[in-house]
Each structure stands twice: as structure tokens, then as C-alpha cells.
Amino acid sequence: MPSPAALPLSQLRTLALASLGGALEFYDFVIFAFLAKLIAAHFFPASQAAWLRQTETFGLFGAGYLARPLGGIVMAHFGDIAGRKKVFTFSVLLMALPTLMMGLLPGYDTLGAAAPLILLLLRMAQGAAIGGEAPGGWVFVAEHAPPGRTGLATGLLTGGLTGGILLGSLVILALNGTLSPDDVNAWGWRIPFLLGGIFGLGAMVLRRWLDETPVFREMHERAETATTLPAGILLRDYRGSILCSVLTTWTLTAAIVVLILMMPPLMQTLHHVSPSETMMASLVATVCLTLSVVTVSTLTDSMQPRVLGLICGPMLAAGAFALYGLSPLFPGRLELWAGLAGLCCGFVGVVPVGMLRAFPPMVRFSGVSLSYNIAYAIFGGLTPAAISSLTPYTPLAPAIYVTVAAVAGCVALWVSPERKG
Template sequence: MLPRPDAVPSALSLSQLRILALASLGGALEFYDFVIFAFLAKLIAAHFFPASQAEWLRQAEAFGLFGAGYLARPLGGLVMAHFGDVSGRKKVFTLSVLLMAVPTLLMGLLPGYETLGVVAPLTLLVLRVMQGAAIGGEAPGGWVFVSEHASAGRTGLATGLLTGGLTGGILLGSIIILLLHAALAPDVVSSWGWRIPFVIGGIFGFGAMFLRRWLEETPVFREMHERAETAETLPAKILLRDHRRGILCSMMTTWTLTAAIVVLVLMMPPLMQTLHHVSPAETMIASLAATLCLTVSVVVMSSLTDIFPLKGLGVISGVALSVGALGLYGIAPYFPHMLTLWAAFSGLCCGFVGLVPIGMLRAFPAMVRFSGLSLSYNISYAVFGGLTPAIISSLTPHTPLAPAIYVVFTALIGSIALWRSPENA
């Protein structure tokens, strides 16, 4: 595979590095705030639902609240993307941090069912929906923001660093929960210690919002605004009229992204515990290794798009993703004491995740870029992010290789979609 003839990388300026740092930090904190709910779902269930209910029912209700955040992503993301394409990227990019920080802090301070009764879970639902709306605008807005600030030949690197920051938020959440359990006794964590990660996330979220005030509007949007080329009608209407192919290809590549993250990282611990009787401690360490290697791989693969053609990288990454999935679920069970190494290997094979935002950024013109990314990414993530656990759970009784087969199938779909995806200047 030959380098692109038009690839002329230039160094990132100090201003661009500052923008990348602020964007990545904010993205990591938002994803941290979003995922700690899942890590603490069992304790949340005990505090916000009646003690008279069965434990499994309370936990199911808590995960229902967690899922409500995913359902709110498309609507929240589309609304924020609309204003991002019409009024500017910076305003919406700063608003998304505030919309995440406020409910996260309130979750850590909200009294439980014994104090508020049914008002407690209803309030928690509202806060979770607010988080979902915020996260729906964060990733698409961040990708658009840093790519439009990046210098020539460094768009891939800039986008990859932000994507690495987003996945780093999942890693940060895992580390904070491990430190919490290491520092406090189990009864203290169950009583009030579980609130600490939410309070920390809320406080740091306000800090990220304050820092983002110093960001500048992107040069691309400023130029469109000066030329009066911003969307005068609904961006969604333009997308559905002129960019249906870009939407479809972007949704398919996002499906592959969700499969890689959900199946190889988030679902790996319970699947290994259930299918192959690996201890929870080992699977947690393996999950951390997979997340760390995933973060590294997306940055590396994204930066390679500044040098090599995206389509060729898509094919190579799709094959690598398939190999990583087959290794984790097909070979690792025969070497249970090497699970961490196989999990790390599967994370390194997830470079396709870093190509997805690059493909989406190129699929839409600047006038509707924010809305195009948000519509495709959030709808696909809401649908497939919700369906993937159910599909895997229904297939694993038939074959323990079901998770790997599913990832291989989505890798094929994603590689074809990335190859067929349109490219705008």
C-alpha cells in the first residue's frame, strides 16, 4: 500500500496542541462520567429502588436507567449538531461538558429511595437522559472541532488523539473504581463511597467546561460564516436529500465500532466468567489491558490516514479486528492464565475504531458535517449498542465462538462500507 501522493504532513502548532489537549481531556471526562454508572449499577440499584424488590429486579431497573442514556443520544446529538452547523462548533462543544457535569454531580448528591421514595429513581432517570443527550454531542462535536482546527496533513493524528481520549475515559473509570475498592472497606463503598466517583467527575467536568471557554471557533466554520455558506435550512433535511450514501456507510462503520468496543472490551469480563470460568479479578485486569491497547491502536491507526489511503487501511484493519476477536474468544480459553495478553492483543487489533471518525468526517461537506456525524453515529450506536449484548447472549448458548463470529461479520460489513464511503474535500 503506497502513501497518498497528496499527504504533506506539517507540524502541529502550540495552539493546535492546546486545542487537542483541552478537547481530549473534556472528552475523556465525559466518557468517564457516562460509564461509571455501569460500573456502579449494583450499588445504585440498592439505593434508588425499593428494598422489598428482588435484587435481580432492582439491578435490571438500574441497567434500564443506564440504557435510557443510550436512547437519548440520537435526539440530544442531533439537536446539538443542528446548532453546531448553524451557530458554531465552539458553543455546542462547551455546552456538552456542562450538560454532562451537572447531572453527574447531582447523581453523587441525590438522596436515595428511603428519603425521596419514587421521586429518587425518576430524578435519576432525568439525570441519565441529560447525560445521554450530552454524550450524543460530545464525540461528533469533538471530531469535527479538532479536525477543522488541524493543520494540513495532520487531521488523522488530531482526530485519533481525541478518539484515544474518549476511550481513555473508559480506562479512567475502571481505574477509579479499582482505587475506590482498594481504599475503602466494602461496607463503606456500599453506604456512601460509591458517590465519590460521581462527585469527582462532576467537579472535573466543571473544570473542563471552564477551560473550554478559551477555545476558538474553528477556521472552517468562520470561513463558511464569512461566505454565508452555513446551512440556512435544517441540516438534517440537506443530509437526507443529498447525503444518504454517506449516512448509510457511516452507520455501518459505526456498527463495527460498537462491536469492537462492546464485544472485545465491555462484554469480555462477564463472557469469560460465564463461558470459561475465569475469575472476576483476572477479567478486570484483562479488560484494563484491552482498553489501554485499544487507546493506543486508535491513535496509531488514525495518524496513518495522514500518510496512507483510508480504504486500504480499512481492509487491513478489518482483517486485524477479525484476527483479534478469534484470538480472544477462540484461542485464549485454552490458555486461561494468559488472558491478559490475549485481551491486550485484541485491543491492539481494534485500530478500525480509529478509522471510523475519519471516514465520517470525509463523508460529509463542512456545511452539514456536524449533523452528518451526529445523525449517523448516534442512531447506529443507539441501535447496535443496545442490540449487540442481546444478540451475543442469545447466540453463546449455541457456540462459545459466537462473540468472535459476530465481530468478524461486522468487520466485513464495516470494511465494505468504509471502501464505499464518499469522500468530500
């Protein structure tokens, strides 16, 4: 059996440009979660209880997930018909502009009830953008990759996406380290949004240098692109693939949202950990997550995803219980447990490979996008508010939730179909 081809320089350039834009988009999306407590203070009435304002803010955070299916389906439709590159470039613009506007938006004291309503609309625009970014990126780099290197290419892009979370952690950490708490609360919280919007516009310009994928060009030359609605073909012929991909994406959302994005505000609220300590822990967790995702995704080039899922699923549950169950027993060691939880998130690297193999090229973009965004709309959208509501009853609610999602993801990955091409 011949050894897999190495990634040539042109494809490394494609990966770098794709990952840069994806990292900036994910940065724009997640800084909202990291700044949830400050956003709650600025965009909701001070007369409300702190827990209620935080729950409402996580509701706005979840609204971005609810907007994902519409944006993802529309962009994937044009991606399967008109080409991957155009949609892949447009998604960055759709993310950068709302992020910039968030940094300039006056708060509740100035606009009253209009402030959270405008913030809701901007958050939904971000959700529509991110709905096309990750699926489009996975399809784009996988169709550029040489035979036997799809897992490596997909893993490097996914690592780039999680790098956006890492970038957000670094910016928030630098913000808290250079400004006083009063300055951060008054105006400093706007800086991460302004930076994200500006750099996002730059990423859009860079993405114009990307080439269309060889797979789409070949389909176009053979007139094999979808001539009817790709979503209609999917719902008629690939319902099983959609269901399996939705459930595996649920596991991905549980790992990212519960163990990484919600960890700082939850630890601050549940165990009174300082913001700087939680952001340092988030930084460590994201670095470990990135390493784990790239490693596990690369392993799919030599191992079946379903087998890797049986290994990574239990590890994910163990990492969740370590983070939310054991870390409170060892004050001052949050970085250690957060890093362990990040290393246990390797299942995230298996999910995109499983979805890419579940759909044929003609409807691949739409299939991955539809499944991924339905899952994020249902589970990603409801999870933050649900866990914020359940944690007063048991601080282990996040770990229990992640465990249930891990079991569902393992089963779905095991029965998911694998198609050639």
C-alpha cells in the same frame, strides 16, 4: 509532494483542551457500565434474580444511547449554524451535572420505583450530552488541523476519548484496592460519579478558552453556513453518506461496548473472574485500544481509510474470539487476551476519518452527529441487553456479534464517498 505540516503549539493546546473534556465526558459515561452490578443491587428490588437486575441495569445503560440522536442532532444543528465552540462547551456541562446527581441519588430502599426512573432520566441526559461530544470533537480538531494532519489530529482526540475509559478503569481499580468490598457496595461506588461531576464542571470552564475553527469562520465570512435545517439537507442530498457512516459506526460500537465496556461484568458473570482482575484487564485493553486507535488514525494521512478497513476489520473479529473464546481456557491470563483484543480495535481509528470525509463542511457536524448517534441509538442501545440475554445460550455470542459488525463496517467503508474540504 510537500511533506505535511507539523501541529503548531496553538493547535496542540486546542487538542489538549478538547481531549481533556472529551476524556472526562467518556469517563462519566462509562463508569456506569463498570459499576453495573453494584447499581443493579442499589436501584432494583432485592427480590429479583441477579441476572434480571443486571439486564435491567444494562437497559438503563442502553437508554443513554437511545437519547444520543436527539441530543446530537440538536447540538449539531446549532454547531453548523452558530459555531462549533459554543456547542462543544455546552456538552460538557450537560454531562457533568447528571453524573454528579447520580452520585447523590438515593437507592430503591429509600425512593422505591422512583429511584430507577430518576436514574433513567439522568442517564438519558448523559446520552444527549455524549451525542454531541464525540462528533463535535472530531469536527473541531479536524477543522483546526493543518493539511495532511487531519488523521493525526482526529486520532489524538479519539485517543483522548478512549483515555476517559482508561481513567474510569483506574478509578474503579483504585476504589477496589483501597476500600473493602462492603464499603464499596455500601457507599464507595458513589465516589467515581462525584469525581466525574466535579472535574467535568472544571473542564467546561477550560473549554471557554478554545477558539472557533478556521473552517467555520471562513464559511461564516462567505455566508456559506447552512440557512435551512442541516438535517433536511442531509436527508435530501447525502443519504448514501449517512448509511455508510451508520454502518461503520456500528463496528465502532461493537468494539467499544462489547470488547471494553461489557467485558468486566460479562467475565464476572460467565467465568466468575474477580472484579479486580476484570478491571485490570479492562485497564490493559484500554491502553492497547488507545495506542491502536491513534496509530491507525494517523495512517489515514498516508493510506486510504477503505484499505485500512480491510486490514483492521478481520483483526477486530480475531481479537473478539480470542477474548471470549480463548481466555476462558487460560485462567489467570485475562490481561493478555484483553490487551490483544484492544490492539485489534484499530478499526475505531478509521471510522471518524471516514465520516469526516463523507460530508462537506456546511453540514459536516450534523452529518457526522446524525450518523454516529443513529448507530449508537440502534446498536449501542440494544447490544448490552441483547448480549446479556444471549450469553446463557453461548458464551461466544459477543464474539459472533463483533464479527458480523466488522464485516458490515468493512463493506460500508469501502463504498463510502470521500468529499474534498
